[in-house]
Amino acid sequence: MQLPRPIQTYFTARAPQDGDALAAAFAPNAIVHDEGHDHRGPQAIRAWWLAAKAKYRHHARPIDVTDTAGRTVVRATVTGDFPGSPAVLTFTFGLAGDHITDLGIG
Template sequence: MQLPRPIQTYFTARAPRDGDALAAAFASDAIVHDEGADHHGPQAIRDWWLAAKAKYHHHAEPMSAIETSGKTVVKANVTGDFPGSPAVLTFTFGLNGDRISDLEIG
């Protein structure tokens, strides 16, 4: 499956060494919605991502991707240290050029 470069970066980044690369995949005004909270801007998104990786030790493996309403919707199998693992989650990405402008995980 061919994913746009910033989305591929999101799924292939490994914590903690790739935190800066992950942050660079996001636009300066990007927002991530996850677990009922919003994270604004690359630094806050990096901090959220590193904290989630440390807490859940999770890995997301994309299974499918579709383009709909200007968004890239990726279904991924997520495994880690959380109740219900593994779980299939939906990652809805908005892109602005070569950066992620928004991401909702559900």
């Protein structure tokens, strides 16, 4: 499956060592919406990602990707320390050039 480079970085980054690479995949004004909260800017997104990795010790494996209305939608199997694991979640990415501008997880 061919994923755009910043999305590939999102799914292959390992915590904590790849935190800076993950942050660099996001645009300066990027926003992530997850679990009812918004995280704005690469450093806040990096902090959110590291905290989620520490809490859930999870890994997401992409199943498929579609482009819908200018968005890249990736369904992924997420396995970790949370109720209902493994679960299939939908990651909806906005992209501008080589950066993620927004990400919604649900």
